[in-house]
Amino acid sequence: MTSLADADLSRLVDEWLDWDEAAQLLGVTPAKVRTMIKVHELAAAVPTVGAGPRVPAAFLDDRLVVKGLPGLLTVLHDGGYDDRECIAWLFTDADLPGRPIDALRENRGSEVKRRAQAMGL
Template sequence: MTESDAAPRLADQDLAALVAEWLDWSEAAEALGVTVGKVRTLVREHQLAQAVPTLGVKGGGQRIPALFLDGGEIVKGLPGILTVLHDGGYDDREAIAWLFLDADLPGRPIDALRENRGSEAKRRAQAMAL
């Protein structure tokens, strides 16, 4: 297999194509009922992840995938998976790509989390992070 045949690295994924809806920090803060400063803290503590959806686009800015939030709360299990991935050396961009790619699970890991089927997604994240 040549390098051109290899699958794109997670960091090179086009997040704008993977994630349909993004929130800026103020929108995420409003959805969660917290301040923008608290959103910044949640990102720093790996409770949420952020990325610039399309690299190289001026004015794009950091965004949070809308599917990370559900009913005014962070999706159950997301902080645990983000922590596992970060402990394994993944950055926010790679973690978001992994969550939104159709992995070996039936469906995307983010969908498994939102459907309360996060145990298998977490096991996969732990295996990848080793």
């Protein structure tokens, strides 16, 4: 099995936003997006060689960050995961049913957060 660090993000995530696009959707500046990534309100990674850092489009919903994502990212980072690993985990089927990002987007974040906390132990 491929580790999260080695996951092919370009195959897991179907739509990416550069920081300018994410900023426009959120109604903030690209500098604010950078800050949001730094403080784990969002996560970013370079999905393909030569591309700049990108944010998965699924992290945003109706001009907002998906509910529960910042707290989940904090739990994962506290468990030693980097942004790339967080994104890979969120977009990998975890028998929730489905992927953790889908559960968050469907307001089923409690089980996702519980699993993330268990991983960090």
